[in-house]
Structures are given as structure tokens and as C-alpha cells.
Amino acid sequence: MAENYKKNKVAFQGEIGAYSEEAALKFFNKDVKTIPCATFEDVFRLVEKGKANYGVLPIENSLEGSVGQNYDLLLKTNLKIFGELILRVEHCLIAEKGVKLDSIKDVYSHLQALGQCQEFLKKLNVRLIPFYNTAGSVKMLKTKKLKNSAAIASERSARVYNMNILKKGIETNKKNFTRFFIVSKKEKGQTKNDKTSIVFTLKHSPGTLYKALGIFSICDINLTKIESRPIIGKPFEYNFYLDFEGHYKDKIIIEVLEILKQNCLFLKILGSYPKAKIEF
Amino acid sequence: MAENYKKNKVAFQGEIGAYSEEAALKFFNKDVKTIPCATFEDVFRLVEKGKANYGVLPIENSLEGSVGQNYDLLLKTNLKIFGELILRVEHCLIAEKGVKLDSIKDVYSHLQALGQCQEFLKKLNVRLIPFYNTAGSVKMLKTKKLKNSAAIASERSARVYNMNILKKGIETNKKNFTRFFIVSKKEKGQTKNDKTSIVFTLKHSPGTLYKALGIFSICDINLTKIESRPIIGKPFEYNFYLDFEGHYKDKIIIEVLEILKQNCLFLKILGSYPKAKIEF
Numbered sequence: 316m317a318e319n320y321k322k323n324k325v326a327f328q329g330e331i332g333a334y335s336e337e338a339a340l341k342f343f344n345k346d347v348k349t350i351p352c353a354t355f356e357d358v359f360r361l362v363e364k365g366k367a368n369y370g371v372l373p374i375e376n377s378l379e380g381s382v383g384q385n386y387d388l389l390l391k392t393n394l395k396i397f398g399e400l401i402l403r404v405e406h407c408l409i410a411e412k413g414v415k416l417d418s419i420k421d422v423y424s425h426l427q428a429l430g431q432c433q434e435f436l437k438k439l440n441v442r443l444i445p446f447y448n449t450a451g452s453v454k455m456l457k458t459k460k461l462k463n464s465a466a467i468a469s470e471r472s473a474r475v476y477n478m479n480i481l482k483k484g485i486e487t488n489k490k491n492f493t494r495f496f497i498v499s500k501k502e503k504g505q506t507k508n509d510k511t512s513i514v515f516t517l518k519h520s521p522g523t524l525y526k527a528l529g530i531f532s533i534c535d536i537n538l539t540k541i542e543s544r545p546i547i548g549k550p551f552e553y554n555f556y557l558d559f560e561g562h563y564k565d566k567i568i569i570e571v572l573e574i575l576k577q578n579c580l581f582l583k584i585l586g587s588y589p590k591a592k593i594e595f
Numbered sequence: 596m597a598e599n600y601k602k603n604k605v606a607f608q609g610e611i612g613a614y615s616e617e618a619a620l621k622f623f624n625k626d627v628k629t630i631p632c633a634t635f636e637d638v639f640r641l642v643e644k645g646k647a648n649y650g651v652l653p654i655e656n657s658l659e660g661s662v663g664q665n666y667d668l669l670l671k672t673n674l675k676i677f678g679e680l681i682l683r684v685e686h687c688l689i690a691e692k693g694v695k696l697d698s699i700k701d702v703y704s705h706l707q708a709l710g711q712c713q714e715f716l717k718k719l720n721v722r723l724i725p726f727y728n729t730a731g732s733v734k735m736l737k738t739k740k741l742k743n744s745a746a747i748a749s750e751r752s753a754r755v756y757n758m759n760i761l762k763k764g765i766e767t768n769k770k771n772f773t774r775f776f777i778v779s780k781k782e783k784g785q786t787k788n789d790k791t792s793i794v795f796t797l798k799h800s801p802g803t804l805y806k807a808l809g810i811f812s813i814c815d816i817n818l819t820k821i822e823s824r825p826i827i828g829k830p831f832e833y834n835f836y837l838d839f840e841g842h843y844k845d846k847i848i849i850e851v852l853e854i855l856k857q858n859c860l861f862l863k864i865l866g867s868y869p870k871a872k873i874e875f
Contacts, residue, residue, distance in 0.1 A: 593830070
């Protein structure tokens with residue numbers, strides 16, 4: 316039976332219409348109330364304080380790489396990863412109704428989105444103006460009623476602000492996906508198709524990373540991602556973030572983590588959650 | 596005998612007075628002509644075209660993590676890493692001469708620098724205005740002769756633009772270091788105190804990362820960093836960037852890389868260079 320998330324509150328970073336909000340609505344089947352937040356930290360805080368049931372956070376993009384700040388915040392929170400979602404990022408050129416493509420002189424969006432649409436924008440011969448986020452640039456166009464201007468954002472943000480899509484799918488590389496984590500105080504039970512995320516600090520002796528990965532290899536546990544992040548205050552020492560298949564309550568995983576601990580100064584389970592499919 | 600770099604041209608990203616320029620002058624003992632570039636790509640291009648002898652690029656910061664864009668550019672270039680330098684980042688509050696600390700209302704700088712000085716700025720009760728880079732914000736204050744305004748940047752940038760330092764060392768965390776790579780067409784010979792950087796793509800079979808790291812472990816080669824970056828166009832597949840001790844012309848390293856290749860779809864040596872000390 317599908318879970319019922321009706322009336323649940325879901326926090327996300329960005330303006331209404333942001334890709335993170337789209338991820339939230341896809342994950343929860345539109346049954347939830349979304350709450351926009353100014354920063355990723357605010358998303359964590361709202362869920363930690365019980366003012367939201369869930370938080371949705373981008374964790375990596377297939378073109379740009381990992382969102383380091385969210386990895387750092389996961390290290391500190393007592394929330395667990397409840398789910399993951401992979402969203403196809405499709406950028407649209409958006410303007411006020413009645414504005415035509417050949418009258419556009421200025422294009423506003425997040426610097427990353429401008430970069431991802433470079434080839435399309437080159438042909439337009441327009442001025443590029445970096446803005447703090449994508450959906451926010453659509454909202455700004457709407458509020459200021461700017462003529463000869465367009466924004467780059469999601470299809471949904473055009474609908475939300477009642478604006479016109481001049482062109483859809485303007486990104487250079489179509490293999491543009493963002494992976495999101497859903498965090499919560501609640502934990503997700505075993506589904507036999509799970510992934511687990513952990514973070515650890517290795518003891519200072521040669522070959523410890525090799526030994527740590529060896530435990531997984533010997534037990535035939537498939538690693539899906541490894542990420543190193545600097546430890547704040549310890550220049551050029553790193554925490555390792557590892558994703559692997561299985562649930563932390565599975566018998567074999569319990570044993571593996573017990574052995575891994577012996578090679579670590581610190582180990583934290585960030586959560587176990589059903590594996591995502593790529594969403595189109 | 597120390598090398599003589601006189602009249603060599605060194606490209607860096609940012610405005611005159613940037614931390615990257617400081618790194619260049621420290622590495623080459625002030626004997627060189629520095630060339631400011633708008634983007635990291637421009638730095639690579641200038642050296643590739645022979646218009647500069649060297650390029651200086653930030654590769655990781657001890658608080659913020661890796662500079663993913665430069666890892667991606669290293670993958671594509673035919674330049675080699677010629678050296679590394681670790682620079683202590685010390686932020687200063689800078690204003691026009693005669694402007695007093697208690698008259699400051701607006702503070703301009705790169706968003707990252709504003710974040711790193713948060714505790715100091717909270718006490719000042721000022722408005723924070725993000726700017727595209729640190730030294731550029733000092734230049735802008737100078738050009739526009741803004742009153743009641745200050746910028747956050749390096750001590751050197753205050754000297755360069757003939758401005759006044761209101762307060763030095765305003766960063767919250769003093770363990771703030773940036774590691775730079777110096778890239779060139781030239782290669783650096785063996786010094787017996789070297790590091791090597793490589794990038795590789797593993798074959799798709801279980802445990803390949805474990806096996807790859809095992810080769811280093813068995814041969815007692817010390818790994819100093821591992822970094823994964825998404826492969827553009829292959830969502831959620833990764834290239835691994837590895838730093839280890841030794842020179843790629845050392846007999847043992849030649850053998851290790853030969854074995855490693857058998858586990859890889861792709862392997863590239865980014866360069867071998869003398870290990871950096873932390874510079875204060």
C-alpha cells in the first residue's frame with residue numbers, strides 16, 4: 316500500500332517553482348504542502364525543529380558534481396536520509412506573455428543554468444545576467460514587468476508565475492540529472508531494494524581506505540558512490556562519504572559496519588532508503 | 596641551484612591582487628609577470644597557446660573542498676602539473692583611506708569570503724553584498740569611491756589598490772588554506788620528495804576501486820587524496836582523481852601504473868611535482 320503523505324509539510328531551498336520543489340512534489344505525489352527556504356541550513360533546521368516533516372536537498376548533479384554544503388550539513392544533523400530521487404533537469408527560456416524570442420536582449424538565471432544553456436544562448440546574441448536562483452529570476456521578471464528580458468528555469472516555474480515558455484529543452488547536454496535526498500526524523504524500513512549512506516573518518520595509518528573498501532568487497536556489497544570532503548579545522552584531512560547497496564538493518568550490513576568501525580575514528584549512518592529510478 | 600623564472604609569464608584567474616596571484620608570486624619568488632584572466636578556462640588556454648609559461652589554479656580549500664571545475668579542466672588539457680603550493684588565506688576588511696570602522700554600512704566580497712568572516716561581520720551589523728571576487732570588490736570600491744563601504748580581500752589587494760586595512764585576520768576559522776596547482780607545458784624532474792596526480796575511469800565490475808587502491812597498498816605507496824567527479828554525459832558514473840607520493844618516472848610507480856591500467860578504461864597522468872609545504 317502506498318503511504319499517504321497528505322498534509323505533510325516538505326521544506327526545500329529556493330523560490331516556489333524551483334527544481335527542488337518539483338523533486339518534492341514528484342517524490343510525494345503532490346499530496347504535500349511545500350515550504351520554500353532561503354538556505355539549505357534552513358531546510359535542515361525546519362525539519363529538526365518539527366516545523367516540517369521532510370526536507371528535500373540536491374546532493375549531486377550529473378554535470379556539476381556534488382553539492383558539498385549538503386554533505387557537510389548531513390554530517391551534523393540528527394535527521395536521517397528517508398529517500399532519494401533523481402530528476403531530469405530541463406531548462407526553459409521563459410518571458411512575459413506577448414514577448415517574442417527575437418526581442419529578447421537580457422537573459423537572467425543562476426550562473427550554472429546560464430552555463431548549461433551556453434550553445435543555445437550564443438545563437439541568440441543576448442546579454443547574460445547571473446541571478447541567485449532559477450525560479451527566482453522568473454519571479455523577478457514577473458514582479459518588475461521587465462520587457463526585452465527572459466529567464467531560464469523549469470517548465471513548472473513558468474506555470475507557477477503565469478509566464479510564457481519561449482523554448483523548452485535549451486540545455487546543451489540532455490544528460491542533466493540532479494539527485495536529491497529526502498531527510499526526515501522518520502526512518503524508512505527495509506524494502507530489499509535499498510541503499511545506505513554513511514560517513515567516516517579513517518584512522519591515520521597507511522592503507523586504511525584500502526582496508527575499509529575491502530570489507531565491502533569481501534562481503535560482495537556493491538559500492539555506488541565515494542566522496543571525500545575536507546574536515547573543517549584539519550587542513551587536508553578528509554571525511555569519506557560512501558553509498559552502498561543494502562539496508563543498515565540487514566544482517567550482513569550490520570556485520571560489515573561493525574568491522575569497518577575498527578578502522579575508523581568516527582562512523583555515522585546517514586540513512587537507508589529505497590533506490591531511486593531516474594525520473595523523466 | 597634555484598631556477599630562474601625571470602620574465603616568465605604566469606596566468607591566474609581573478610583581478611590583480613587576488614589570492615591566486617599571491618600564490619603565483621610566492622611560488623616563483625616575485626620574478627615573474629602575472630597575467631589576470633577572467634576564467635579558469637582562459638588560464639589553461641593562455642598556457643596551452645604559449646602566451647603564458649605557467650598557469651596558477653586553486654584546486655582545493657581546507658574549508659570549502661575541491662574546485663570541481665579545475666579538476667574537469669585538468670582532464671582535458673595537455674598541460675602537466677608542474678608544482679603545488681599551499682597558501683594560508685587571511686581575510687582583511689579594506690576601505691578607502693580615512694574611512695573608519697564604525698562608519699561602515701555595506702561590505703562587499705565573494706560570497707565564500709563573506710561566509711568565512713561571518714562571526715566578525717555579525718558584530719559589525721552591516722549589510723553584506725556578494726561580489727564576483729575578492730580583489731575585484733576592492734578595485735570596485737576604489738573606482739567608484741564608495742563611502743561607508745568596505746571590502747573583504749587579501750592584505751596584498753589593499754596594497755595594490757592603495758587602500759587601508761581596517762582589520763586583518765577577520766576569518767572565523769584560522770585553518771583556512773588553499774592548495775594551488777601550477778600547470779605548464781614543461782615537466783618537473785624527480786626530486787625524491789614528489790607527488791603524482793592521476794585521473795582514471797574504472798572498468799564496470801564489482802570491487803574495481805578496491806583492487807585499484809590495493810596495487811598502491813601492496814607497493815607501500817602513500818595515497819594523499821582521492822576525489823570522484825561525475826563523467827559528463829554518463830549520469831552517476833565517476834572519474835577518480837588520485838594523488839600519491841612518488842614521481843611517475845620512479846621505477847616502482849611505472850610498474851604500479853602499468854598494473855592499474857589493466858583495471859581501467861582510461862588513465863591519464865596529470866603530472867609529478869615536488870610536495871608543497873604549508874606557506875604562512
